Amino acid sequence: MGKVVLKLEDDISTDVIYPGRYMATVLPSETPRFAFADMTDFNGALTAGRVPPGSMIVAGKNFGCGSSREQAVSALKGHELTIVAHSFARIFLQNAINLGLRIVTAPGIEAAGGDEMSVRGETVVNETSGASYPVVKLPQARQAIIDAGGLIPFTRKRLLQKKSGDSHN
Numbered sequence: 001m002g003k004v005v006l007k008l009e010d011d012i013s014t015d016v017i018y019p020g021r022y023m024a025t026v027l028p029s030e031t032p033r034f035a036f037a038d039m040t041d042f043n044g045a046l047t048a049g050r051v052p053p054g055s056m057i058v059a060g061k062n063f064g065c066g067s068s069r070e071q072a073v074s075a076l077k078g079h080e081l082t083i084v085a086h087s088f089a090r091i092f093l094q095n096a097i098n099l100g101l102r103i104v105t106a107p108g109i110e111a112a113g114g115d116e117m118s119v120r121g122e123t124v125v126n127e128t129s130g131a132s133y134p135v136v137k138l139p140q141a142r143q144a145i146i147d148a149g150g151l152i153p154f155t156r157k158r159l160l161q162k163k164s165g166d167s168h169n
Helices: 040-047 071-077 090-099 140-148 151-167
Strands: 002-007 056-059 082-085 102-105 116-120 123-126 132-134
Touching (some): 002 040, 071 090, 082 116, 090 140, 090 151
Parallel strands (some): 082 102
Antiparallel strands (some): 002 116, 116 123
16 A cells, blocks of 8 residues: 555656756666656655655556656666556556556546555555456566566566576486
């Protein structure tokens, strides 16, 4: 369960999530401080650690549109946020999978800042209002990458499993 810490509308660009002027910063350990940099109150809460891991951002359609900047995903992952949106922009979605950002596609989601939400299997429940919304599941292979923490940890795990299996032959 997590609290909605930010409610956003449709077409939130990667420029809003991670402004272009910070593109020279690429290290995952550094990008989180620039998440929503132009939303100074929210950025201040994030950088001061006042937003607990597992908190949720709820957005409309086409979250993460605009550029292909991976830093937008890295900045959100660094704060261990869950993004629940009506839909995600294609490149943002793939970057989120590759980096292991927890994302949930719930086309009809309705929530306000401060609402308590939980993801229960194929449903998102707004615990505050009592409403529930169906989730569009990712293909199993893509979800496995997110669950592993991203493509690199997923691949590392698979290689170690393969190596371990080879040593038993």
